Amino acid sequence: KETKRDQLIDILAQCDEGFISGQELSRKLEISRTAVWKHINELKKDGYQFEAVPKKGYRLLSHPLAVNETTLKWDLQTKWLGQKLVFKDEVDSTQDIAHQLAREGAENGTTIIANKQLKGRGRLNRKWVSHHDDGIWMSMIIRPEMAPYHASQMTLFTATSLVDTIRKFADLPIKIKWPNDLFMDGKKFCGILTEMQAELDHIEYMIIGIGLNVNQEINLFPEEIQNKTTSLAAQTQYKWDRIRLIQQLLADFETNYQEFQACGFSYVKDKWTSNAYKLGERVYIKMPKKSFEATIEGITDDGALLVNTADNIVEKIYSAEIHW
Numbered sequence: 001k002e003t004k005r006d007q008l009i010d011i012l013a014q015c016d017e018g019f020i021s022g023q024e025l026s027r028k029l030e031i032s033r034t035a036v037w038k039h040i041n042e043l044k045k046d047g048y049q050f051e052a053v054p055k056k057g058y059r060l061l062s063h064p065l066a067v068n069e070t071t072l073k074w075d076l077q078t079k080w081l082g083q084k085l086v087f088k089d090e091v092d093s094t095q096d097i098a099h100q101l102a103r104e105g106a107e108n109g110t111t112i113i114a115n116k117q118l119k120g121r122g123r124l125n126r127k128w129v130s131h132h133d134d135g136i137w138m139s140m141i142i143r144p145e146m147a148p149y150h151a152s153q154m155t156l157f158t159a160t161s162l163v164d165t166i167r168k169f170a171d172l173p174i175k176i177k178w179p180n181d182l183f184m185d186g187k188k189f190c191g192i193l194t195e196m197q198a199e200l201d202h203i204e205y206m207i208i209g210i211g212l213n214v215n216q217e218i219n220l221f222p223e224e225i226q227n228k229t230t231s232l233a234a235q236t237q238y239k240w241d242r243i244r245l246i247q248q249l250l251a252d253f254e255t256n257y258q259e260f261q262a263c264g265f266s267y268v269k270d271k272w273t274s275n276a277y278k279l280g281e282r283v284y285i286k287m288p289k290k291s292f293e294a295t296i297e298g299i300t301d302d303g304a305l306l307v308n309t310a311d312n313i314v315e316k317i318y319s320a321e322i323h324w
């Protein structure tokens with residue numbers, strides 16, 4: 001059932017005359033004028049902007065940029081992804097909360113989003129800088145019908161879905177660096193962390209973590225990564241609406257995921273390849289036991305990286321770091 005607050009937002013948003021008086025609102029909502037005033041103040045705190053004119057009343061000027069559970073769920077166009085949404089202002093890592101909820105049985109699609117992370121992490125326990133609330137830090141609990149050895153496809157899938165979403169807002173030259181980074185202008189602005197709980201033949205759950213730099217100024221990043229890091233706003237020179245971006249991201253992930261389930265990895269492979277970073281170029285492949293120079297040829301039908309080594313041998317790589 002819609003709360004009074006939701007009803008108030010609806011009335012304000014649909015008000016043709018622009019202004020609506022406190023008295024009118026109190027009548028329509030069947031609450032006191034003090035209660036209306038309290039709700040309006042709450043909404044202001046959440047980032048809604050009003051024009052208030054004596055005798056005329058209130059007019060809604062803009063919806064909030066403040067990200068929270070209400071604003072995220074308002075007009076969210078998904079069926080199962082993010083419909084169970086946990087929003088926190090500050091956490092250690094959204095991955096940890098997701099693991100805990102998944103262990104407790106949280107349903108497929110449950111999504112955890114935070115404004116700030118104190119201990120955001122990347123792969124191999126590397127740090128993910130996310131202590132400012134200008135980015136998108138989220139973890140999705142997915143319970144896929146997929147063999148564990150196909151799990152790495154989810155990372156590649158997520159990267160392609162993210163590219164789709166961002167391109168809906170701006171035509172940016174985004175490239176996917178295997179396996180889990182999005183780059184622009186030669187700099188990283190997004191990383192994906194896929195973790196899972198699985199038996200040999202069965203995935204119990206996956207946690208897909210997305211860290212996306214949105215409105216950061218570059219000087220917010222620690223010095224050691226400033227020259228290799230960027231954000232959407234740094235590239236476009238304007239601030240992005242994080243709420244719309246998250247909502248679109250969830251909606252695209254959901255529809256693309258359905259396609260991926262129906263068509264298999266071929267749905268991902270072409271999209272991935274057409275956005276691949278350094279395709280056909282020489283890079284360094286670093287693995288725990290060996291490092292070598294090779295040319296990136298593409299990915300295989302199961303998501304491994306295909307490279308051509310200096311001795312003209314084509315190798316499939318399942319896990320490595322790529323440098324240049």
Ligand code: BT5
Nearest residue numbers: 093095120121122123126128129138191192193209210211
């Ligand atoms: C990743 O790891 O790129 C995966 C990052 C996943 C972060 C999300 S945020 C929501 C969820 N909760 C978490 O705690 N994590 C996930 P990796 O490929 O290991 O890259 C880590 C490296 O990226 C670091 O060693 C830095 O060099 C660089 N880095 C750190 N923070 C960055 C940032 N904000 N933007 C760009 N590069 C960054």
